Amino acid sequence: MMLENSVATIISLSCPLILMVIGETISERVGVINLSMEGSVMLAAMLGFAVSVMTGSVLLGFICALLCGSTISAIIALFDVKFGMNQIVVGFILSMICINLSNFLGQSYVNIPGPRIPSINFGIMNEIPFLGKIIFSQNILVIFSFLSIFISWFFLFRTSAGLLLRSIGENPEAAKIRGVNVNFYRFLYVTVGGAFIGLGGAAFSLHAKYGWSDSHTANFGWIALAIVIFGGWNPVRASIGALAFGALQIIAMRLQDVFIELAQVLPLIPFPTMIIMLILFNRIGSSSGNWIPSTIKNSIIGLQPSA
Amino acid sequence: MSIEFSGITKIYGDVTANDDISFIIESGTIHAILGENGAGKTTLIKILTGQLEADSGKIIIDGDEIKNNAFLTKRNRVGVLGQDPLDFKNFTVRESFFAGLGKDKYWINNKNTDASIINHASNYGFVINPETKISDLSIGKRQELEFLRLLYNETQIIVLDEPTSGLTDDQKMSINLATKEAVKNGATVIIVSHKLMEVIENCDRATILKSGKFAGTFDMPCDPNLLTKAMFQNLSRGPQVKSKHHLNNENIRIDIPDYFFTKNTHKNHNEPINLQKGSIVAIAGLQGSGTEEFIRSCFEESNNYPKIKLFQKKTREIQKFQKAYVPSDRIEKGLFKDVTILEHFAILYYKNKPFVNWKSLSKKAEKHLTKLRVKGNLNNYPTDLSGGNQQRLMLSMLPNQSSLLLLEDPTRGLDIQSALDLWNIIMERVQTDILVVFNSSDTDEIEKYADYIVCFYDGKIRCHHPQSSNDGKNFINHISGLIESK
């Protein structure tokens, strides 16, 4: 019972991160790294909550958050494709803008109540031992995020459209010479990725960490970026990373009563652990094709940020 | 489809890559484009595929004039097989095959698609495994795969750029057979190549480009000498600056690892090369035949090639700081765009010292610059200089105790006058206490300046001998692969 509850909670609370890493995986697979994620998630979370409070509709909140996320991603894509500006510079600046913008605009929404996501009753499905509790008693959002894992995986690795997407990130020159309109698809998929990120933001403020407060989603953007790499740009592995992170958070919460100090620190431990594992994996696995999108590799190495 | 080039011209600054080129490629033929390095072949092909836009002229396919990129976007009408495989290293064979196609909307059923590509491959005598990762395949296999892909898509115009480089004999035969099959099915195949014998054997016709201009279309088979005459023109034999050989008594020995030899290499390959300081060694070979790698391996270790060791005074290996290396990509590998010329000298001469005496450095640098007739002042940035001046700049930045000067394609991108100038400088100023090793595919240059020639063909050394010997005089045939092993 205890285990079931915990697992259910983990899945439920990891939902925002799962959506975020799926979105960012799509974006990076097509060659665009979205360094603004820390900010765009926060802004999407704020907007989602604010709109749903204002209109009373959770759905509208999600839609707004989705639009917010896709717009910001589209801006990065625009500056990259149209103006040729360095993705990382643009992303970082946008991040700073969005973080502060969300705090600024969200002032009046701090710590106030709002509408909740309705849950679906699956009837007898609920009675299935274990699975019933952990999957079918969740709300729509969590179920959607769960499904997204498999849908995105399937799309990326089993459809020809997904293959096209991956080919753009893998070797844009080769894709171009095969007649693929690289710029168009880059734009498209970055925006789609942004949509997921936006949803992830709303998943925070309307579900996992309900409400809004100053820097409500702090650090989760950076974490998501790390998890995407940690997951090898594969939505399933990234989601597992997100779940692992969620698990650690739950453990920290439970331990809070017992080890006060550790509890404060524990939530922060996953990040460095993952970074370290990342680095270890990269060193071990570098020759066996630990896949790095070529455009991202070029963006990071030998940067010349001077304007 | 028949392809007609009509008045194609493409100019880059001072250099006219394509100069009013007009000729026709008949439908359903295998048509080769031959020419020296820099003759304009790659530019012409890139214009055909839409990667570049011609400054003037048009391309007419089956009677219709083509507006630039419209051609490529109608996928599958033109397919290119470049020297570096344009595929996706981390994909599986199956994925690389279908990427970018949009042929099948969904692609759920791996078994069916797998079966269709295995089948297709076997029709041409190839065996492929859809599961394999591209990165696990050799370059030859990857090229084969790309070719298969083009055939699978029923590409109507297939462009092969040096298709058989890096392939085993078996693979070469397969590609040639596949080419003939493709033509039977109605494709037109354009082959860009240096390999005269293969062209004569396998192609229907060959067009020669020379210095950006059209230099004739020949029906195959034909006398290879006709071709070489048209391809390798003798430049105006300017005043023969034959080296006043200040030959030192100091000997330098070059030990070449076995890696660079094949069973086709001629008799003396195992003997190390012994030369005197002051000599000029040419590593001759057509573009892509491996000469650049040789020069680079002389300078430092690399992942792909074993190091070439050079020794002076019998046993002392020449150290890295005694070698001066002038890469062919001047700006990309040899100079710092955002650093002034004076600062370049500072980096070279002061890198282990904390403080720079800028005054004395300026004087020293000025001296070097004037010695080499570099037009530019110390506060300029490398990009302010012309190509020739950049080259001279790099030459002027030789470390103090150089024993060896390695020049990668020294006159690449230089006009005739700058090239002459550069060589004059090398001969007059540089050559005295240094062994000069350069690689080039410019046969005239090699003939003019080299004392010793190492002939490369298809990635390996064919033979090496002094210029004055009989083989030396025939080096053009060696580098074109015309003379088979004895």
Place this chain on the structure above:
Amino acid sequence: MIERKNSTIIRFLSYLITLIIILTIVVVFLSMLNDNPFNVIISIGEGAFGSFARTYRTLLIFVPIALSCAALSVTFRSGMWNIGIEGQIILGAIGASMIARSIIGESQLSPLVSLSAGVLFGAIWGLISGILRTTSNVHEIFAGLGLNFVGAGLVIYLIIGPWKRIGVASTSGTDIFPQTAWLPDIGNGLPLPALLIVGVLYLFLYGMLRWSVFGTILKAMGSNPYAAPRYYINADKYIIYSFGLAGAIAGLAGGIQAISFYHKLVPSISGGFGFLGILIVLASSQKLHTSLIVSFLFSGMISAGPLLQIEYDIHSSVPWLLQAFVIAAWVFISYSSLHIKSAYFIRGLTNKFTTNLLGLIK
């Protein structure tokens, strides 16, 4: 790059245009908050420099920002993104705090030793970033982020754990350090030593980057690391050095934060100044003097934050938001050379105008 070739008139004009655009943005932004933006601007001035106490506070905010910019100028010069700067600042603060809390904290030498510890800790943190970057290529940014988190975790752990306040473990920080451990100030609180440190450091960096071999090599690595072998230079070595140096300077900033501004260790010891530094250096194209001026102005804005909140009910995030917008606009202008193109355009117009005028007169 283009600036080298332009005449002084064009350059002057382009700076002027950039300034005008930025000021316009500021005014527009502020007018959305309040009917009279100019009042707000005056209030910012008041809040930052209205009294001696306020001025000293502003200066104390200025110091870590300026030091961040200095640190980042070094790494950007070598072509690197040092996103781990926040962690380096934190580690510097930890190092300084460690000394301040120890027996050394009671002695007169404490500030000196503290800051040295801060420099050391920050340098080590930076070196880790550098080494990770050169040995596993991609993760410059992710190593930096990870180290930031480790630092953040470490500081929280220390504050509520081993270094907790006597009696109550609170995230508001450790106990206040003994007075001897504080960085001394002059008169009523003018943080002269801190300012001197900034001044000396900037002079040193300016000289180093401009005239020393090391600085030139850094610039070369930033320009084209691939050409390094030709000059017998090991690019990796210099990149690691640049991270170490940047970390050292950032650690110094953290140390000053600990023993000067806060006089204790708090969780938010880096104050977001690291990231702010990134923004400033990006916008000022790595020019040290520009970074210095912008740091000063921004520190004024931040310092005036509380006053703005009281007088105009402006949220504390506003100064940061405004700064981010300014930087965004500035980077965009610089990148697209909007200012230079406009300068040429204006010159063209004035030329036409004067020729027409002369024509009329004749």
